Structure formats: C-alpha cells, structure tokens
Amino acid sequence: MFADNSARLASLQRLQELQQLAYIDPVTGVGNRRFAELTLQARLDELRRYGWTFAVLFIDIDHFKQVNDAHGHEVGDRVLALVARTVAASLRSFDFLGRWGGEEFIAVVPMQIDSLLAPLASRCRALVERSVLRVEGRPLSVTVSIGATMAEATDTPATLVARADELMYRSKQAGRNRVTLAPPRADASAPRGEGRPGGTDGARGPGGRAGP
8 A cells, every 4th residue: 555655646746747847948947938828828817807917028138149159059058047047036936937939038027016117127137237157267148138018908928928029129129238118008107906916016026030
C-alpha cells in the first residue's frame, strides 16, 4: 500500500511538472506565449466582469540581432534571461511576465490608476539599461523599447497586444531605449474595481517593425 501510494504521488508530481513546463519558456524561465495569452484573456474577463483594470507593457530588446551576430546564440540566450530577470524583479509577485517570442516580452500588471504606468515602465527600461552581462570578462549591456497601455473592456487579447506593440514600434522610431505610453483614458484619475487583489500601491511591480 505504501509503495503504491508513493508511486501514485510521484506520478502526480511528474504530471504537475510537465504541466508547468507547458507554460514556461525554457530559455528565460518566465511564462511562454501560451501562458501570456491565457493570462490576457483571464484579466480581460475580470475587467469586464468586476472592473479590475490592468496595464500591458510590450518590451523589445534593441539591436538583439547584432548581439547574436557578434557573440552567438548562447550569449543571446543569456541576454534574454538577463532581461527577463531584470524586468521580473521590478514587478510584484502577482504581476505576470512572459516571453511573447524572439526578443519580445509582455508584462500584464493589475493597475487601477493610469498615472502609475509611466513610472513602472520607465523603471523597467532603466533597470535593463543598467544591467550588465559579463562575456569573456567584458561587460555587455542592452536596452529595451517599451510600449505601454491600459486595457479597455472592449479589448480582445489581439487588439490589446497590437496596441501595445504599435506603441513599442513608436519607441523604436523615436530612437529606441525609451517608453511610449497610450493617451490617458477619460476616467484615468478615478480608481476602479476596489475589490482587486493587490490594490493600487507599489507599481513595482502586431504592427509594423522598425527593425530589432
């Protein structure tokens, strides 16, 4: 009986591990695109049902192709992991960070007041800029371009990501290593959805392309 239960528990644990792996990006350790899409849909459902507002940050590593060309894909993977760790460290435990694809990341951040979005996005950008990876004894740094927007009840995951992506593209056009925000909503100063877990304190937490 004991051996049978142990085998069953081991099988359940292995199943849980496999389920987790299905939603985790193996290079960076953050959520993968499927996990990001599910998170966006869940947050949009909450927004429409409860009024729990949230923001999306679309983050793209600048000149990432040059990193791969100059240093190889192994170093490129280390850069991806560094950026993921740096951005995740600036978010709260209940915020979500996922790798959307390639050198693109998406953050989904519960947020009731629009004015908290700018300092959050700026902090993520600045922390990445200050992060350093040692490659054969030499420092290697990268920057990111960010597009940030609050979600609307009329959004779908596709329209919300497309808007954030377009804002990121504007950051690229403007010179990279910067943040572009969506215009504030008409009711931006009024907190909504007061039952939202996490509250409002501590904002720590596909369009065209101008090139990487």
